Every structure is written in C-alpha cells, then in structure tokens.
Amino acid sequence: MQQRLTPGTALLLTVPPFLWAGNAVVGRMVGGLVPPLTLNFLRWLVAFVFLAPFAGRVLHPSSGLWAHWRRFALLGLFGVGCYNALQYLALKTSTPLNVTLMAASIPIWMLCVGRLFxxxxxxxxxxxxxxxxxxxVLLVLCRGHWAALAQFHLVPGDLYMLVAAFGWSLYSWLLMRTREPARWRNDWSAFLVAQIAFGLLWSGVFSAGEWALTGAHIVWGWPLATALLYVGLGPAILAYCCWGLGVQRVGPNIAGFFANLAPLFAALMSAAFLGEWPQLYHGEAFALIVGGIVVASRR
Incomplete structure (x- = not known):
C-alpha cells in the first residue's frame, strides 16, 4: 500500500540519482577502456559477486524463486540488462546534454506507463x-540561458535514452506487483540477487553480441578496476536497493520525479571537478525540481 512521502523516504529516493549522476560521469570517463554493453555486464557481475555470499540462497531450487521466474526475467531485462547498457551506449554517440534531457523524460514515462498498462x-x-x-532540469542543462536549448537536436544516442527511460518506467511499475513471498521483499539483498541473476543472462547475451559484431576490446588497469568497483557497488547495489524500497513506499509516479535530481547532481559534480562554484541557476533549478516533487506528492 502506498504511503505519504516522508523525509526518510525522500532520502531513500535521493540517494539513487546522486549515485547515478556519478555513474554517468564514470561511464563517460572509461568509454575508451571498455565497450558499453560489456561495461554493463561487468558492472552487474561485480554486484553479483559481492551479494552472492549474503543472499545466494535465493537461487537454490527450493527457495521459491523459480515459481516467479517470468517476473524476475522481466525485472532483470528492464532494470539490469537494458537501462544502463543503453545509457553507456548513448554516451558513445550523444552529448551529455542530450542524454540527460532524454533521461529527464522518465517522470512522463512513469505517468504514461502507469496509465496505459x-x-x-x-x-x-x-x-x-x-x-x-x-x-x-532544463534550467540546469542550459546553464541558466534558455536560448541554448534552441541548438538541441536528436542523434542516435538520444533514441537509445528514450528506450532506456521507457524500460526503466516498466521496471519501476513491475516492482509494485509484489507476488513473491513477503520475506523476499523485506530482504532486499535476496530480492536484488534474484533480479541480477536473470539480468546477467540478458546483459551477457548483449555483451556477447557486441564482441561478435564489433571490434570490442578492453584496456585493463587500475582506472577500469576502480570504476567497476564504484559502478558495481554504488549505482548498482545501493542505488537499486534504495530505489526499490522508495518505489514500494510511495509508488512509481512520485518516485519518478526524484530521477530528475540526477542532472542537478551531475552539474554540481562537473562544477566540482572543474573547480567552478555553483551558480544562482543551480539553486533555482533545485527549487523547481523539489517544488515539482512536493506538488505531485500532495494528496
């Protein structure tokens, strides 16, 4: 049953966009070290290796998982296999401005998917x-100058992000259809391992196709290892757990608005790395985003 938006739930839903903003920055930085679909596979492999000792029991034949394999196959496809793979792929052909604009459509997709399906x-x-x-979001992306949006145009990477946003909306709504045993929903490590197990199959197939059809290669070293640890433990494990708990508390429609905090966090991170101080428009954008969340969540 959906609850009111409390400060604790708001914090839960703020953690994922913060970590996902870092994920986009890291994905851009290691773009020349590892192919995008392979990066997604390695990311979830790291997460699975970390979680398996704590929740691998959910994969036992007697755990009850296999009675719900279709549901977890869909969760694994949309949440693990597709979203970040498409984001990493989009960063190969699209600009950060365009990618973030496309990701900003998630709240709209949340509402439309919820209404239609x-x-x-x-x-x-x-x-x-x-x-x-x-x-x-637009105010952040145009750095306070609305005229900059007039130069916006679509490239193939933008279409990848539109598909990714649609898939993420389906994933978030599927989280609400809790047919599995209650003990799994209260044990998020087991719930996430079940999703990752199926997601690794999907992402493994996508990665294999990438190696078969392209000149894929990996440049191993400490930069890539450090990046894999971050994207595997932070944006994968911690962010997905917080997102899932938050969605189950307030529903996908309200949770979707928090995804729009990611561009703001990304702008602040970029400013920090470049040694620039936050500007007035950052505060104005934050007020608009939080205002949207408050308006949408009121009953």
Missing amino acids: FGQHITGRQWIGTALSIAG
Whole structure:
C-alpha cells in the first residue's frame, strides 16, 4: 500500500540519482577502456559477486524463486540488462546534454506507463509537478540561458535514452506487483540477487553480441578496476536497493520525479571537478525540481 512521502523516504529516493549522476560521469570517463554493453555486464557481475555470499540462497531450487521466474526475467531485462547498457551506449554517440534531457523524460514515462498498462489515475497535480520538475532540469542543462536549448537536436544516442527511460518506467511499475513471498521483499539483498541473476543472462547475451559484431576490446588497469568497483557497488547495489524500497513506499509516479535530481547532481559534480562554484541557476533549478516533487506528492 502506498504511503505519504516522508523525509526518510525522500532520502531513500535521493540517494539513487546522486549515485547515478556519478555513474554517468564514470561511464563517460572509461568509454575508451571498455565497450558499453560489456561495461554493463561487468558492472552487474561485480554486484553479483559481492551479494552472492549474503543472499545466494535465493537461487537454490527450493527457495521459491523459480515459481516467479517470468517476473524476475522481466525485472532483470528492464532494470539490469537494458537501462544502463543503453545509457553507456548513448554516451558513445550523444552529448551529455542530450542524454540527460532524454533521461529527464522518465517522470512522463512513469505517468504514461502507469496509465496505459497498470490502470493508474493521473492527477492534475502530477502533471503540474512534471512540468515544474522538467523545467528545473532544463534550467540546469542550459546553464541558466534558455536560448541554448534552441541548438538541441536528436542523434542516435538520444533514441537509445528514450528506450532506456521507457524500460526503466516498466521496471519501476513491475516492482509494485509484489507476488513473491513477503520475506523476499523485506530482504532486499535476496530480492536484488534474484533480479541480477536473470539480468546477467540478458546483459551477457548483449555483451556477447557486441564482441561478435564489433571490434570490442578492453584496456585493463587500475582506472577500469576502480570504476567497476564504484559502478558495481554504488549505482548498482545501493542505488537499486534504495530505489526499490522508495518505489514500494510511495509508488512509481512520485518516485519518478526524484530521477530528475540526477542532472542537478551531475552539474554540481562537473562544477566540482572543474573547480567552478555553483551558480544562482543551480539553486533555482533545485527549487523547481523539489517544488515539482512536493506538488505531485500532495494528496
């Protein structure tokens, strides 16, 4: 049953976009060291190796997982196999501005997927909240100058991100359809391992195709190893656990607005790396995004 948005739940849903912003930065940095689909596979392999000792029991034939294999196969496809693979792939052909703009469509996809496939009613407040939140994202991306958006144009990477946003919306709504045993929902390590197990199959197939059809290669070294540890433990394990718990508390429609914090965090990280101080428009954008969340979550 969905609950009101509390400070604790808001914190849970703020952690994932913060870590995902770092994930986009790291993915861009190691783009020349590892192919994008292979990076996604290695990322989840690291997460699985870390979690398996704590929750590998869920894969035992008697655990009850296999009675719900279709559901976890879909969760593994949309949440593990596709979203970040498409994001890493998009960064090969698209600019960070375009990729972030496409990812900013997630709240809209959340509302549309919920309405079309899950019978969710969309309120006027949620549409208003969507408009405010996306306005905040656009303000960050154009660095306070709206005229910069006039130069925006679509490239293949943008289409990858649109597909990724749609898949992430399906994943988030599927999280609400809790048919598995209650003990799994209360044990997020086991719940996530079940998703990763199937997701590794999907991402492994995608990575194999990448190596078969392209001149893929990997440059092993400490930079790549450090990057894999970060994307495997932070954006994968911690972010997915926080996101799943938050979605189950307040529902995908409200949770989707928090995804728009990622561009703001990315802008602040970029500013930190470049030695630039945050600008006035960062604060204005934060107010718009948070305002959208508050408007949409009111009952």
